[in-house]
Amino acid sequence: MTKKVMKPSLLFILMFMMIVFMLFYSCDKVTIIHARPPLPVHQRDSKPRTPLPLGCIRGYFGSKCKTFTQHIEKIQPVDSFSNVYFYGSCNDDFKQINLIRCDSVFVLAMYIMGYSLDSLPDTLPVPSGFGKYTEIQFYPLQSWNGASSGHYTLVDFYGESVFITDNTDDILTGTFEGTLRSPQGETMHVKDGEFKIKIFKKYMECGQKNSLSNPNNCF
16 A cells, blocks of 8 residues: 655645744734824913013913003003002001002002001011901903902912012012902912012001092093
């Protein structure tokens, strides 16, 4: 009985198929990774790197860097309300520093209450005291309405949100920041605030300080 001998060509084909089969199943599985689109980046406005000019207030209001250089007075002299230290005595000593500027749309107003101009700057931490506080207001230029949704306010102790860093020849230089809120609970985050304002001194007779409650009197 004779054995059938496999032809070399058929043996070669079978060996080649086995090698291909082994290579195919021995290779690591290839995973195709699709590149994810980049997440949107929320860009903040660029804050000027130039030194703060005299008569200016600027800072980040949300993501917008705003600069305020105009007085709010339209009728009275420019030193009547925007940059004044009011002082006087009646039943108690009255002290109020106004740091106010606007642009064509908004007003940024800061008040430092209960501190003598000559006592500033102070060192941190500043001790709190009755009647000594600061207030920041941000509102539309033609609409001073503390109850409106566009009127943002922050009341705090001096040294927490507003701080004077230098007082030379009645030129006040300082910083401010914080979270302002509207009466409806909306918030506006303020950061990197700075100001440089020349202050005028005005003595107030008894009863005159009641006229300071509404800055729209100056429009």
